[in-house]
Amino acid sequence: MLDPRDLRDFMDGFYGYGNPQAALWFIGMEEGGGNSLDEVGERIAIWDGLGRPECADLAVYHDRLSAGFPAIAAFFAPDGSARIQSTWRGLIRILLKAKGLTPTREKVRDYQVSKWGRSDGEARLLNLLPLPAPSTSHWPYSAIEALPELESRQKYLQAWAPRRLAVIRRTIAAFRPRDVVMYGATYNDLWEELAGGRMEQQQQDAKVRFRSDGTTRYWAIGHVSRGSNATFDAIGQSVGLSDPAGIPYSSVYEFLCAGARLAWGFGPDEAIGGFLELYPYADEASLRRELEEDFARNGQDCEGWTPGPVPFQDAARAEN
Incomplete structure (x- = not known):
């Protein structure tokens, strides 16, 4: 039987998974699962055992959960056979496209297994509502009489959505992510409240x-479990645009290598650092590999930099 005090602590204290320092955050309605109160009790026990974090490492959390619910392990099978989770699939496609990658099914599967929701990863995954549920029509929590707000889903939403929204808003203000993607059109009013005002439609087809x-860009979309790959890729491409220049991320490698050939007067670490600042979704190892390969093609040593003309971006910064 669930301890109401532990349940309330869980509802107040657990918000999701991933890295709070990530540039890209995703916020959804609630986590799936919660098919029984026994499962919810196990989730709370795991959260407690991890030190009651606000956000956990998704792989670590689900590895512990799979001990009692083996079907969960299928999402993390390391041999290329992992089952792709329907909600994660769309979110991962958005992230990969924002990185300038082509999000094939195998890349999505590999990312889910090896990187998705990690505490040192590239995204933070938050839930507006604290209790897992397999669907909006499934509500086992009314049996918990000690928490009257759980009598119905409607009472629960009225009690907990504003409370959690306020915490998420403060967290965004503290960490200042570049982009926040919120999914689930049912909650558009709450997404606008989180974004601080009216959200304008950007793409007619993708809704x-x-x-x-001025600091964080907010994107509201429909629920990702029902979206198309084309929709996710279009959103990812929009998210991947750099501010303030608006240069597509897909051109970052060409840009970096062209700058290297111009001998900008600083080393590869500075060059890559500057681009990671502009393109927070970039993969540093990939950038460095591209730079080194470009130098090799042009007969230059990656360690050998010669002072030369300052490119126009840096000249503009110097003038300011």
Whole structure:
């Protein structure tokens, strides 16, 4: 039987998975699962055993959960046979496209197994509502009489959505992610509240709505479990645009290598650091590999940099 005090602590304290320092955050309605109160109790026990973090490492958390619920292990099979989770699939496609990659099914599968929701990873995954549920029509929590707000889903939503929204808003203000993608059109009013005002529609077909507060860009989309690959890729491409220049991320390698050939007067570490600042979704190892390969093709040593003309971006910065 669930301890109501532990359940309330869990509802107040657990928000999801991933890296709070990540540039890209995803926020959904609630986590799947929660088919029984026994499963919810196991989730709370795992959270407690991990030190009651606000956000956990998704792989670590689910590895422990799979001990009692073996079907969960299928999402993390390391041999190329992992089952792709329907919600994660769309979110991972968005992230990969934002990185300038082609999100094939195998790349999505590999990312889910090896990188998705990691505490040192490239994204943070938050849930607006704290309790897992397999669907909006499934509500086992009414049996917990000690928490009257759980009598019905409607009472629960009224009690907990504003409370959690306020915490998420403060967390965004503290960490200042570049982009926040919120999914689930049912909650558009709450997404606008989180974004700080009216969100304007960006793409007619994809039903994407957008708002920026000057620091963080907010994107509201439909539920990803029902979206198409084309929709996810279009959103990812939009998210991958750099501010303020608006240069597509897909051109970052060409840009970096061209700058290297111009001998900008600083080393590869500085060059890569500058691009990671502009393109927070970039993979540093890939950038370095591209740079080294470009130098090799042009007969230059990656360690040998000669002072030369300052490119126009840096000249503009110097003038300011």
